[in-house]
Amino acid sequence: MALRDITLGQYFPGSSPIHRLDPRAKLVAMICYIVALFLGQWFVTYAILLLALIAVVAASTVKPKALVRGLKPVVLILIFTAVLNIFYTPGEPLVSFWIFNITREGILHAFFMVVRIIMLITCTFLLTYTTSPLELTDGLESLMGPLKKIHVPVHELSMMMSIALRFIPTLIEETDKIMSAQKARGADFESGSLMQRARALIPLLVPLFISAFRRADELATAMECRCYHGGEGRTRMKQLHYRPGDVLFMLGALVLAVGIGVLGHFGL
Amino acid sequence: MGAIIETRQLTHTYSQGTPFEHTALDSVDFSAQPGEYLAIIGRTGSGKSTLIQHLNGLLKPTSGQVLFDGTDIWESKERTRQVRCQVGLVFQYPEYQLFEETVYQDIAFGPKNMGLDPDEVDRRVRQSARFVGLEPGVLEKSPFDLSGGQKRRVAIAGVIAMEPQVLVLDEPTAGLDPSGSARILDNIRTYHQEKNACIILVSHSMEEVAREAGRLVVIHQGTIPFSGPPESVFTHGEELESMGLGVPAMTRVFARLRSMGVDLPASVYTIPQAREAVLAALHRREGK
Numbered sequence: 202m203a204l205r206d207i208t209l210g211q212y213f214p215g216s217s218p219i220h221r222l223d224p225r226a227k228l229v230a231m232i233c234y235i236v237a238l239f240l241g242q243w244f245v246t247y248a249i250l251l252l253a254l255i256a257v258v259a260a261s262t263v264k265p266k267a268l269v270r271g272l273k274p275v276v277l278i279l280i281f282t283a284v285l286n287i288f289y290t291p292g293e294p295l296v297s298f299w300i301f302n303i304t305r306e307g308i309l310h311a312f313f314m315v316v317r318i319i320m321l322i323t324c325t326f327l328l329t330y331t332t333s334p335l336e337l338t339d340g341l342e343s344l345m346g347p348l349k350k351i352h353v354p355v356h357e358l359s360m361m362m363s364i365a366l367r368f369i370p371t372l373i374e375e376t377d378k379i380m381s382a383q384k385a386r387g388a389d390f391e392s393g394s395l396m397q398r399a400r401a402l403i404p405l406l407v408p409l410f411i412s413a414f415r416r417a418d419e420l421a422t423a424m425e426c427r428c429y430h431g432g433e434g435r436t437r438m439k440q441l442h443y444r445p446g447d448v449l450f451m452l453g454a455l456v457l458a459v460g461i462g463v464l465g466h467f468g469l
Numbered sequence: 470m471g472a473i474i475e476t477r478q479l480t481h482t483y484s485q486g487t488p489f490e491h492t493a494l495d496s497v498d499f500s501a502q503p504g505e506y507l508a509i510i511g512r513t514g515s516g517k518s519t520l521i522q523h524l525n526g527l528l529k530p531t532s533g534q535v536l537f538d539g540t541d542i543w544e545s546k547e548r549t550r551q552v553r554c555q556v557g558l559v560f561q562y563p564e565y566q567l568f569e570e571t572v573y574q575d576i577a578f579g580p581k582n583m584g585l586d587p588d589e590v591d592r593r594v595r596q597s598a599r600f601v602g603l604e605p606g607v608l609e610k611s612p613f614d615l616s617g618g619q620k621r622r623v624a625i626a627g628v629i630a631m632e633p634q635v636l637v638l639d640e641p642t643a644g645l646d647p648s649g650s651a652r653i654l655d656n657i658r659t660y661h662q663e664k665n666a667c668i669i670l671v672s673h674s675m676e677e678v679a680r681e682a683g684r685l686v687v688i689h690q691g692t693i694p695f696s697g698p699p700e701s702v703f704t705h706g707e708e709l710e711s712m713g714l715g716v717p718a719m720t721r722v723f724a725r726l727r728s729m730g731v732d733l734p735a736s737v738y739t740i741p742q743a744r745e746a747v748l749a750a751l752h753r754r755e756g757k
Contacts, residue, residue, distance in 0.1 A: 381527050382566040385558040386627060387550070387582030404578065407568035411613070 212333050218446070219261035219331045224340030226447035230454035231328050237458040238317050240465045247316055253457060254320060254327075263330045271326040272319060279315050286311035334366040343441055356432025364420070372413065379408050471539060472500035473667050474524055474556065474635050479533035481519050493519040495691040496533065501635065501667050506658075508670045508682035512713045516691040517671050518561075521637045524669070525556035537635075554583050557633030561640045563624030564617065572598075572615070572623050573608040579631040597630040600663075601656045618649035622656065629660055636660065637669040642677065654681055675717045679703070679738040687714070700736030719743045 214220075219227075234250070241247055258265065292306030329337070342359035349355050380390065383404045390401050481494040493516045501507055511517040522528040523535050526542050526549040535542050542552040560566070569575035573594055580590045598608060601622040607615070612623055625641065638657065642650035658681065661668045672678050678685055679699045686696040689712045695702050703709075703716045706724060710716070716724075717738045723746070726733055732753070737746050 378560065379566055381522065382558075382560045382563065384527060385525060385553060385560070386579040387554055387631065388578075389550075389582070404566075404568050408566050411568075412565055 211329065213263060213267070213330050214333070215262055215331065217260060217262040217331070219257060219327075221446075222331075222450055223441055223443055223447040224332050224336040225344050225441060226443065226451050227328055227332055228337075228340050228344060229451045231324055233451075233454035233458040234324050235321055237461040238321055240458070240462040241313075241317075242465045246461050246464050247313070247320075250320060250457075250461065254324060258323075258327060261327060261331050263327060267330065268323050268326055272322060275318065275322060279318060282314050282318065283311040286314050334363060338363040338366070339437070339439070339441060354432075356435070360432075368413075368416070371416070372409070375412055376405065376409055379405055379412075472536075473503040473538060475500040475536045476520070476523065476530075477534045477536065479520075479523060479535060480531050481516075481523065481528060482531045485531065493691055494523075497688075497691070497693060499686065499693060501669060503634070503667055504665045505684065506661055506668045506670070506682050507684040507686060508672055508678035509686045509688055510671075510673055510675070510678055510714060511688035512673060515688045515712075517688050518639060519691075520688065521558060521639060521669065521671060524635070524637055525553050525558050527553075527558070554579075554631050555633055556635045556637065557628040557631050559625050559628045559636070559638040559641060561643055562621075563628075563641075564612075564620035567612040567620060567624060567627075570611060571609055572603070572612050575612050575623060576608075576627045576630050579627055583631060593630045593632065594626075597626040600629055600660050601626045602652060618645055618652070621645065621649075621653065625653070625656065632664070633666065635667045635669065637671070639671045640673070641670070642672070642674070650677075657681075673714065675703075675715060675720075675738075679717050679720075687712070699738055703738055704735060 234253070237246075237250060241250060258268065287303055287307045287310075288301055290304055290307035290310045292304035294302045294304050295308070296303045332340070338359045341362070342355055345353070345355045345359075384390070388401060388404055390398070390405070392398075393401065476497055476499045479494055479497045479499070480492065482490060482492045484490050497516075497520065499520065509517050509520065519528065523530060526535070529543065537552045537555065540548070542549055567575050569578065576594045576597060577590050580593045585593070594608070595605070598605070603619070603622060603626065607619070607623075612620060615623065621641070625638070628636065636657070641653050641657065645653065654677070657668060657670070660666060668682075670678065670682060682699070684697060685699055685702045687694055687702060687709070694708070694712075695705055703720045706716045706720065715721075719740060719742070720738045723733055723735070723737045723743065727735065731750065733746055733750055737743050
């Protein structure tokens with residue numbers, strides 16, 4: 202079943218230097234990197250960013266194949282972006298026919314946009330591949346800590362996120378099971394017009410939602426039984442501490458972002 | 470008599486070509502006769518769920534064949550669809566697949582998918598509701614307002630309404646109280662007798678299968694080490710024990726008595742049989 206092959210939010214356990222970094226360091230570095238991606242203007246800057254990405258991938262021991270697989274679902278978006286950029290960027294025309302103009306700027310724009318998106322997705326996948334969902338939410342909660350002062354329910358948000366991540370595999374399994382059960386009763390999910398297929402989803406979605414609500418209810422009861430009452434006064438088993446390596450990693454990413462910004466300013 | 474459903478050298482490997490590769494079934498030859506009541510027993514992860522999902526074409530064999538009425542079920546797309554209606558499969562906890570507004574509509578889902586005309590659908594819905602002991606009043610209720618045992622009976626009726634020649638049930642009594650379990654087993658027996666259908670019951674309760682089925686098929690680590698009538702399968706007490714299955718409590722009691730030197734038959738596995746065997750032994754002793 203194709204459903205099982207979904208890699209979204211998947212974590213590959215490991216003990217590489219990247220796996221061992223503090224999740225906050227990885228989050229901050231990723232944000233710096235994404236900013237740098239959008240500050241970059243020219244081949245030089247993208248070459249630098251690509252080198253940085255390759256270095257981190259190499260250190261992470263994540264197989265490049267897994268990263269490429271992560272790109273598969275966005276191929277359509279990439280093509281769409283490229284086509285839009287090629288045809289709708291004004292500038293010096295190279296080819297023109299009927300109402301379409303292909304410009305030199307358009308081709309460059311399209312190229313950079315696609316490179317940007319690919320690198321952006323690769324770096325976010327790298328984060329989820331090397332960071333367990335639990336670490337990730339802990340990191341987010343800690344980074345967003347200051348927002349508590351203005352009454353943002355940071356703990357609750359991160360709890361919601363970790364529960365959602367936890368239940369993705371469970372729901373996929375459940376979907377698989379209900380699909381088989383309905384197929385055994387002659388339901389057909391694979392053929393027919395778009396309308397028929399949409400209707401065929403009802404026998405799948407109704408039981409799925411019911412079971413999701415039931416699970417949510419049971420989980421809430423289980424949490425209350427263990428005296429969960431929100432983030433107030435809650436302590437953690439695993440405390441997050443920055444180590445020298447984490448600081449270096451963040452600084453490196455920050456320098457990269459600033460450096461790219463400066464280079465971009467000079468049109469490189 | 471030819472087998473109604475048969476597997477030949479059936480092998481199934483999950484996630485082939487990945488680090489999670491796992492062979493769930495290994496060259497399994499399994500067959501069931503028309504009108505037979507047989508039980509598949511095996512512990513969790515032995516491959517029994519994988520096997521039954523092959524019987525109606527929900528899983529495709531990695532290698533080997535599944536034959537229904539002598540022809541391969543993967544011969545063509547239409548054949549697979551046709552077999553899905555002939556081999557009814559009731560999953561574990563089937564009540565979680567109910568979705569319609571009324572019990573009637575939910576039971577009618579299968580027959581409607583088969584493209585039957587409304588009169589025939591109506592007849593089948595009412596008949597299968599009767600098979601599982603649902604009162605006509607229940608048909609107009611929402612399935613979500615029913616008790617757990619009733620929901621399960623509605624789900625089973627939904628499969629029975631397709632009038633399959635082979636009815637496969639995966640642990641139909643899991644999580645029910647003894648009276649609920651007994652009712653479900655009664656319903657299945659009624660269907661078996663009235664329709665002369667082949668029943669394949671998957672279970673790990675030895676008492677249950679010993680009482681209900683005429684033939685047992687033991688499945689262990691993707692293979693079938695023994696099959697046959699209950700009394701012959703239960704003579705492999707120690708092997709069954711080592712597979713984490715065990716034998717019915719009565720068989721254990723009798724094996725112990727025999728090892729203590731009491732003259733009793735080895736093929737006892739239900740309480741009425743035990744009663745007769747003990748009475749016969751007492752008579753013999755008095756006769757001396």
